Amino acid sequence: MRISSGRRGTVKQARGAKFDSKAGARPALRALAALVLAVTAVGPRPAAAQVRPDTTLPTGVQLKLVYETQYRPRLAVQPFSGGAGAAADEAHRILQRDLDYSDRFDILFALPEALREGSDYSRWNDLGVVYLVTGGMERAETGGYRLRLALHDVVYGSVKEIRLFQLPAVDDDGFRMAVHAAADEVVRWATGEPGMAATRIALTRHLGDGTYELLLVDSDGENLQRIDAHLRLYSPAWSPDGTRLAYQYGDEERNSVVERDLRTGRVTAITERQILAQTPSYAPGGGRVALALWVDRGMEIHEYDVERDCCLRKLSRQSKIDMHPSYSPDGTRIAFQSDRLGNPHIFTMPAGGGNAVLVTAFEVGGAGYYTSPDWSPRTSQIVFHGRSRGGVFQIMVADANRPGAPVQQITGEGRSEDPSFAPDGRHIVFSGVREDGMGLYVIDLVTGRIRPLVTGGRYRMPDWSPVLVNASSVAATP
Amino acid sequence: MKHRLTIPVMMAALALGSVAACGGNPEPQGPTPEEIAAQARADSIAAAQRAEQERLAAERRAEQQRLEAERRAREEAARETAAARSILEEMINFDYDRSAIRPDAEQRLMRKLTVLRANPNARIRVAGHADERGSVEYNLALGQRRAEAAKDFLVGFGIDASRIETVSFGEDRPLVRASNEQAWAQNRRDEFTVIAGGDVLRNPGGN
Numbered sequence: 001m002r003i004s005s006g007r008r009g010t011v012k013q014a015r016g017a018k019f020d021s022k023a024g025a026r027p028a029l030r031a032l033a034a035l036v037l038a039v040t041a042v043g044p045r046p047a048a049a050q051v052r053p054d055t056t057l058p059t060g061v062q063l064k065l066v067y068e069t070q071y072r073p074r075l076a077v078q079p080f081s082g083g084a085g086a087a088a089d090e091a092h093r094i095l096q097r098d099l100d101y102s103d104r105f106d107i108l109f110a111l112p113e114a115l116r117e118g119s120d121y122s123r124w125n126d127l128g129v130v131y132l133v134t135g136g137m138e139r140a141e142t143g144g145y146r147l148r149l150a151l152h153d154v155v156y157g158s159v160k161e162i163r164l165f166q167l168p169a170v171d172d173d174g175f176r177m178a179v180h181a182a183a184d185e186v187v188r189w190a191t192g193e194p195g196m197a198a199t200r201i202a203l204t205r206h207l208g209d210g211t212y213e214l215l216l217v218d219s220d221g222e223n224l225q226r227i228d229a230h231l232r233l234y235s236p237a238w239s240p241d242g243t244r245l246a247y248q249y250g251d252e253e254r255n256s257v258v259e260r261d262l263r264t265g266r267v268t269a270i271t272e273r274q275i276l277a278q279t280p281s282y283a284p285g286g287g288r289v290a291l292a293l294w295v296d297r298g299m300e301i302h303e304y305d306v307e308r309d310c311c312l313r314k315l316s317r318q319s320k321i322d323m324h325p326s327y328s329p330d331g332t333r334i335a336f337q338s339d340r341l342g343n344p345h346i347f348t349m350p351a352g353g354g355n356a357v358l359v360t361a362f363e364v365g366g367a368g369y370y371t372s373p374d375w376s377p378r379t380s381q382i383v384f385h386g387r388s389r390g391g392v393f394q395i396m397v398a399d400a401n402r403p404g405a406p407v408q409q410i411t412g413e414g415r416s417e418d419p420s421f422a423p424d425g426r427h428i429v430f431s432g433v434r435e436d437g438m439g440l441y442v443i444d445l446v447t448g449r450i451r452p453l454v455t456g457g458r459y460r461m462p463d464w465s466p467v468l469v470n471a472s473s474v475a476a477t478p
Numbered sequence: 479m480k481h482r483l484t485i486p487v488m489m490a491a492l493a494l495g496s497v498a499a500c501g502g503n504p505e506p507q508g509p510t511p512e513e514i515a516a517q518a519r520a521d522s523i524a525a526a527q528r529a530e531q532e533r534l535a536a537e538r539r540a541e542q543q544r545l546e547a548e549r550r551a552r553e554e555a556a557r558e559t560a561a562a563r564s565i566l567e568e569m570i571n572f573d574y575d576r577s578a579i580r581p582d583a584e585q586r587l588m589r590k591l592t593v594l595r596a597n598p599n600a601r602i603r604v605a606g607h608a609d610e611r612g613s614v615e616y617n618l619a620l621g622q623r624r625a626e627a628a629k630d631f632l633v634g635f636g637i638d639a640s641r642i643e644t645v646s647f648g649e650d651r652p653l654v655r656a657s658n659e660q661a662w663a664q665n666r667r668d669e670f671t672v673i674a675g676g677d678v679l680r681n682p683g684g685n
Contacts (some may be wrong), residue, residue: 001488030681075665114495210650234615248615253645255618276622276646279615292619299619320621337616343575369575385613395613417613460614 022344022463024436057389057409058368060361061396064408070446071423073130073190075105079116084137087170088247091137091147091179097220098197100184101451103427103444104190106133121157129154131190137167144168144175146476149182151189161189166476176218178474196422200470202227202236202245203428206458211376212246219422219464223451228260229269235279235461239286242468246270246280248287257291259306270304279324283351284331290315292323301325301336303351313355325474326375326382327351328400335382335400336375343369346384357401360386370396370407372418377466378425381445385417395419395430395443410443411450420464429453429462486597551678555678562593562679563672566602570628572666575612577623583668587631588669589683596682599675603643604628607669610649610663621646628668643673 039217057063077096080088108129115123124132126309132152140146150162163180168174177198182194199219204212212233217224231326232250239245246259257270257277271277276294283290287307293298305311315324317332322338334351337344345368359382360370369387376382380400388394388409395416398407415433422428422442432441439455440462453462497551497601509517570583570591579587594600606621625644672679 118609206650210647232618232648234618253643255646276619278619294619295621297630299622321616321623322620323615324613339575344612371616391611 006062022425029431030446037171048420056342058387059363059366060368060404060406061388062406063412064397064410065412065448071124072104072447074128075099075131075133075437076108076111076115076124076127076129078111078119078135079134080135080137080147080431081117082136082138084139085101087145087167088135089366090170090175091145091167092135092474094176094179094220095133095135095183098180098195099121099133099186101192101220101442102183102187102195102197102424103447104187105194106333111223111323119152121152121154124154131160132184140166140476144172147179147182147402149186150193151186163471165471165474165478167474174469177469178225180219181469181474184467188471194467196424196427196464196467197464198467199423201420201440201453201462201464202238202469203454203462204233204236204460206460212460214245215459217454227262236463236464237280237282237289238463239282240284240466242466244286246282248280259289262315270306280328281325283327284329290325290327290334292321292325299323301334301349313353315349315358326373328380329377333375333400335375337371337373337384343367344371346370346373346382346398348382348403357403359398359400360384360407360417361404367391374420375400376421376422376425381421383419383421383428385419388412393417395428410445410448413450414427416441418461420462422464423467427464429464431460431462493660497517507569533586557678558681559677562597562681563676565589565593565683566600566672566676566679567670569669571663572624572668574609574662574666575620577606577627579627579681583628584631587628591632591635591637592683593679593681594632594641596680597675599678600672601641601643601674603645603673605671606644606646606667607651607653607665607667608649609665610652610657611662614648616647618646618648621648624668628670 007077031194041157067224068150073343076090077099081093082088098108099105108127119132132154133149134152135147135149137145145167147165147167148162149165151160152158163185165178170256175395180197183197185344187193187195197219200216201219201318203215203217205215206212210231211229214228214233214236215224216228230249230256231340232248234248236245237246243263244259244261246257248255249258254274255276256272257280258267259270260267270289272295278292280289280291287305288303289306290301290303291418293302295314295320299321300314300318301316301322305317316336316338318338320338322341324338325334332351333348335346335348338347338356341362345362346359348359349356355449360368362368367387370384371374373382373384381397382400383395385393386396386407392415394409395409395411396409399405413434416430419428419430426445427444429440429442432438437455438458440453440459441450443450568586570586571580573580604625606623606625608617608620622644625646627646629642632642652661652665653667654664
């Protein structure tokens with residue numbers, strides 16, 4: 001028990017967080033990512049692209065469902081050579097799908113028999129392939145496998161990158177994650193950008209009667225694991241090093257926030273159960289957690305030093321409902337939701353507290369209603385869900401550096417809530433209700449492609465982990 | 479009356495016996511003095527027993543009346559307690575995304591106020607609930623604010639804050655499991671539970 005209601009003396013009052021109307025004049029520092037439509041022969045069309053703009057949208061919301069065509073280089077992954085058998089097939093399957101899910105390539109899934117081995121660049125070139133991935137996988141003397149991956153630039157007719165990876169045995173927990181890390185390395189070779197395959201998503205499943213399971217699933221929707229189950233188990237949040245989860249935990253009387261060490265399974269209470277505590281979020285360094293605490297008749301954003309187990313600070317003061325804090329990548333600002341204007345809206349404020357800046361467009365008496373912000377780990381974009389036409393919630397994106405500018409609605413089908421950014425800053429996981437069911441879905445901000453992650457249950461409140469395994473940690477010396 | 483009749487009859491019987499004894503043959507035999515004495519003793523015992531039985535019957539009747547009165551009082555108290563409890567436990571509803579006390583809720587809270595004032599030992603728990611729309615987390619906070627709004631109202635009228643606990647269940651325990659306006663309107667509510675001092679409650683407002 002760390003934060004105590006009896007220790008209010010330690011609560012340092014930050015400068016009053018006030019709505020700063022002048023901040024709306026700030027110049028745009030960063031343009032939003034171009035949103036383009038991928039029209040390809042193999043990839044599914046984004047379902048959202050079929051939704052037509054509607055004039056009854058709330059003020060300040062623009063539909064960005066029609067994505068412009070963007071060139072995606074065609075990529076093929078040749079079956080792995082070597083004597084690894086079924087393990088090589090499994091590694092190939094995982095890697096090829098990861099590259100597909102990166103939404104950066106147009107994957108050539110069906111390879112002609114003649115091209116299942118060898119690297120005759122001219123024949124690949126004839127198929128429009130720009131990047132060829134080849135691999136050799138062998139049993140390692142130390143157990144597990146050695147996978148040598150090469151990325152070929154077919155157009156220039158040369159090997160662009162080559163690296164040896166150490167994989168554990170197929171039945172080892174680390175096998176899939178090591179292949180995911182190799183896939184992220186291929187993305188980096190080809191694009192210079194980080195991938196997000198070597199990640200997991202923490203999520204909850206509502207079992208009814210207020211009981212929720214805490215689950216983890218790999219970024220490709222496989223390996224679903226149950227971690228915990230409890231009343232009102234809400235809002236799991238990853239620590240930046242991927243070793244801990246903070247989440248809300250309730251019982252018949254109260255709700256508190258706990259921290260679970262995923263390596264040891266040890267659960268520590270961050271807040272005392274006498275105080276309603278919600279929506280924890282780690283600062284980039286991992287030493288501090290911002291959360292919402294019910295203190296003095298209102299829900300306010302607080303910050304707590306989990307490293308030194310001390311120093312609770314109150315960052316907002318409006319005596320209404322301020323919650324869902326999320327740090328900017330550099331840790332200097334916090335996005336949060338507040339209903340200080342009546343309906344919930346998205347604001348930012350300095351990480352130490354201070355003047356709040358309204359991000360979402362506001363109209364007196366308007367239908368604006370925006371909740372659950374999550375700040376991109378790479379840019380100034382903030383994703384959240386907001387009330388769209390017909391009162392249905394959809395995923396929307398705003399730029400923290402362009403307060404008051406129109407927010408962009410990026411989903412249009414069914415109902416979409418609880419968004420969370422992937423570490424690559426372009427994929428977003430959200431909970432959705434679709435014609436064919438409900439579950440978690442992943443949308444790519446650039447192509448607009450939506451894929452199901454886990455479906456068939458009341459899955460809510462996902463949080464995308466940081467990259468859990470780096471390529472360098474699975475790299476082997478030749 | 480029976481007592482009084484018995485003795486002259488006995489006297490007459492004795493007289494007849496005497497006459498017969500003095501008469502001819504066969505001489506009828508009257509009761510001996512011992513028999514008369516025994517009869518008198520028996521009669522006296524019977525009379526005493528009857529008196530005792532009647533006293534016991536009267537006592538029983540009085541006891542029954544007392545029990546009946548007590549039972550009626552208990553029933554009355556139970557009815558009053560139930561009435562007071564139903565006033566205390568009457569739900570109140572809220573508008574969408576709001577925690578302001580509506581006029582209909584205000585009337586119900588005023589009735590609760592009267593009962594709480596008349597029963598200083600009664601303690602209640604207010605549980606706030608939300609409909610399913612909006613984020614799960616925000617709905618939990620909204621439920622807390624709804625519970626606090628009812629508490630604030632009652633405390634504002636002088637009820638000790640320590641007598642009212644608050645909790646929120648957010649959207650997790652809907653009263654009506656449906657996704658339409660009618661269900662949502664019923665699910666946006668405060669539920670009230672008497673958690674102490676509720677065995678006997680006074681209801682000054684009458685039944």
